[in-house]
Amino acid sequence: MRVERSGGFAGVVVRGEADTADLDDEQAAQLRDLAGRVDLAALTAGAPSPGRADRFRYDVEVDGCRVELGETAVPAELRSLIDHVLRRR
Numbered sequence: 001m002r003v004e005r006s007g008g009f010a011g012v013v014v015r016g017e018a019d020t021a022d023l024d025d026e027q028a029a030q031l032r033d034l035a036g037r038v039d040l041a042a043l044t045a046g047a048p049s050p051g052r053a054d055r056f057r058y059d060v061e062v063d064g065c066r067v068e069l070g071e072t073a074v075p076a077e078l079r080s081l082i083d084h085v086l087r088r089r
Contacts, residue, residue: 001063003060003081005056009054015089016087018088020032034077035063038075040062040067055070055072
């Protein structure tokens with residue numbers, strides 16, 4: 001799983017990655033659970049969300065499926081996964 005957050009007031013890019021093979025069993029299970037709650041394919045089918053000044057944009061990839069969204073278009077389930085992966089960096 002890979003997450004990139006860009007934009008915001010300072011325009012700083014933050015990247016994080018997590019691989020269940022590199023985690024202990026409990027952490028891997030938690031990450032799989034969070035990823036299982038998100039349907040990236042359904043999010044990619046929707047219209048792209050426009051970016052706004054001083055807002056974050058997210059580029060998320062899980063198991064080869066990738067989506068780019070503005071912060072206001074990120075559903076709660078995906079936000080949990082994003083936060084988890086970015087905390088691991």
